[in-house]
Amino acid sequence: MKSLKILSIFFVLVFVGVGQASAIYELLGDSDGLSYGWEGTRASRLLAETPGEYQFDYGDEANVSFPLPWAFDFDGTTYPAGTNLIVSSDGSVRIGTGGPFVAAWNADLSSHFQGGLFVERKTGPERVVIEWQTETFELAAMGQVNAFEVVLNPYGAIRVNYKAFDGSTTEDAGSGLTATGVNLSLTAESPTGAVPGMPQTSHLFLNDPQLDGDSDQLDNFGEYLANTNPGNPDTDNDGILDGQDPDPLIPAEAVPAVTMLTLICLIVGMVLWFRREGRMGPTPSC
Ligand SMILES: [Ca+2]
Ligand SMILES: [Ca+2]
Ligand SMILES: [Ca+2]
Numbered sequence: 197m198k199s200l201k202i203l204s205i206f207f208v209l210v211f212v213g214v215g216q217a218s219a220i221y222e223l224l225g226d227s228d229g230l231s232y233g234w235e236g237t238r239a240s241r242l243l244a245e246t247p248g249e250y251q252f253d254y255g256d257e258a259n260v261s262f263p264l265p266w267a268f269d270f271d272g273t274t275y276p277a278g279t280n281l282i283v284s285s286d287g288s289v290r291i292g293t294g295g296p297f298v299a300a301w302n303a304d305l306s307s308h309f310q311g312g313l314f315v316e317r318k319t320g321p322e323r324v325v326i327e328w329q330t331e332t333f334e335l336a337a338m339g340q341v342n343a344f345e346v347v348l349n350p351y352g353a354i355r356v357n358y359k360a361f362d363g364s365t366t367e368d369a370g371s372g373l374t375a376t377g378v379n380l381s382l383t384a385e386s387p388t389g390a391v392p393g394m395p396q397t398s399h400l401f402l403n404d405p406q407l408d409g410d411s412d413q414l415d416n417f418g419e420y421l422a423n424t425n426p427g428n429p430d431t432d433n434d435g436i437l438d439g440q441d442p443d444p445l446i447p448a449e450a451v452p453a454v455t456m457l458t459l460i461c462l463i464v465g466m467v468l469w470f471r472r473e474g475r476m477g478p479t480p481s482c
């Protein structure tokens with residue numbers, strides 16, 4: 197009996213240990229200071245596709261395989277550049293085979309008549325935008341197109357933006373982020389509720405938002421907002437920490453502007469001083 201009790205404690209400790217070691221992704225939103233934003237794509241069925249730059253599909257049960265342009269770090273696992281994002285017309289994206297799964301609107305959706313599923317790489321800063329313009333399958337051809345998107349950045353941030361839900365029966369079958377050790381529900385109203393309350397809202401899945409892992413005086417949420425690298429204290433490599441850098445993505449001038457002005461004043465002053473000494477010219481002022 198005693199050995200059974202010890203065994204039980206052992207298993208509890210093991211499972212608690214596993215729990216602590218698991219991912220610490222959190223879901224951030226409006227109350228955390230994340231304001232609504234919309235990236236959008238070119239969203240045209242008429243444009244030529246370029247793999248890894250701009251791809252699309254439309255219809256019912258459509259898919260796009262979009263190669264990641266850069267490595268994507270998710271909770272200690274790196275999905276290398278070229279890993280396919282498997283994007284479904286039913287409102288979801290999976291990162292690599294068996295990787296993190298994000299459902300922005302988990303429903304049977306259709307873009308057969310209008311809209312589509314558009315994926316585009318954007319730069320400055322780097323991100324991949326996955327945009328859906330779609331109706332529910334039941335309301336196909338009713339002209340009630342809903343727009344929402346998932347935006348990934350190279351540092352593991354996964355953002356969901358809802359632009360518009362016009363359908364009257366936009367039920368959600370359970371949306372959110374699922375991965376090993378991660379299960380975060382996204383649907384605002386209930387686990388399987390209606391989504392009309394979601395327009396003009398943004399939601400962010402981020403690893404350990406309060407952590408400043410690279411000791412640059414900017415926590416991971418701050419790094420996300422500044423588009424800086426949470427694993428590099430000086431993203432633009434100009435000698436100024438991300439948390440102190442007024443332009444953390446733009447390297448500072450080799451000689452700061454104030455120093456340059458001081459130098460010019462000094463040179464002008466010396467020239468005029470020599471002139472005065474030699475020819476008693478006017479006294480300089482700077
Ligand atoms: Ca930091
Ligand atoms: Ca940093
Ligand atoms: Ca810097």
Ligand SMILES: [Ca+2]
Pocket residue numbers: 432434436441442443444445446447448
């Ligand atoms: Ca800078």
